Amino acid sequence: MSVTQDATSGQRSHRTQTIRLATELFMVARRPYEDPPLRHDLGPMNVLCHHCRALHWNAERTVESTRSSTPQFGTCCNHGKVNLPAPPAPPQVLHNLLQGSDAQCTEFRTNIRAYNMALAFTSLGVKSSLDVNQGFGGSAWCKQVTTPDS
Numbered sequence: 001m002s003v004t005q006d007a008t009s010g011q012r013s014h015r016t017q018t019i020r021l022a023t024e025l026f027m028v029a030r031r032p033y034e035d036p037p038l039r040h041d042l043g044p045m046n047v048l049c050h051h052c053r054a055l056h057w058n059a060e061r062t063v064e065s066t067r068s069s070t071p072q073f074g075t076c077c078n079h080g081k082v083n084l085p086a087p088p089a090p091p092q093v094l095h096n097l098l099q100g101s102d103a104q105c106t107e108f109r110t111n112i113r114a115y116n117m118a119l120a121f122t123s124l125g126v127k128s129s130l131d132v133n134q135g136f137g138g139s140a141w142c143k144q145v146t147t148p149d150s
């Protein structure tokens with residue numbers, strides 16, 4: 001067998017393997033979804049940061065506090081170093097919907113996520129930046145998005 005025949009045979013073998021692998025991957029991709037046999041479970045997210053009262057998973061505690069009865073967390077308030085002011089009170093209409101007990105209030109609280117998604121970005125302002133938006137053609141456009149109260 002000549003060198004040329006070996007190379008051709010090798011190429012054919014490589015092509016055959018590539019086609020077989022592609023076919024196997026295609027068949028894997030076409031399988032119906034099945035839940036994996038094992039799921040990663042962090043347990044309940046019910047461990048409270050005693051500084052800011054944020055809820056954490058137990059696995060989020062710092063290494064230094066793994067043996068302590070008071071878990072420490074660095075991802076929320078960084079051990080109490082970050083202290084944000086309380087958010088402003090909501091408008092009275094919204095406060096009533098959030099706190100009320102009538103049917104309208106209950107319906108509002110049941111669908112609050114859908115309302116939030118539906119109304120997001122329904123009212124915004126845009127200022128074009130002339131610093132970036134110069135010249136012709138399809139260049140980048142820089143917009144500063146502002147909310148009605150900003």
Ligand SMILES: [Zn+2]
Pocket residue numbers: 049050051052053054073076077078079080
């Ligand atoms: Zn915290």
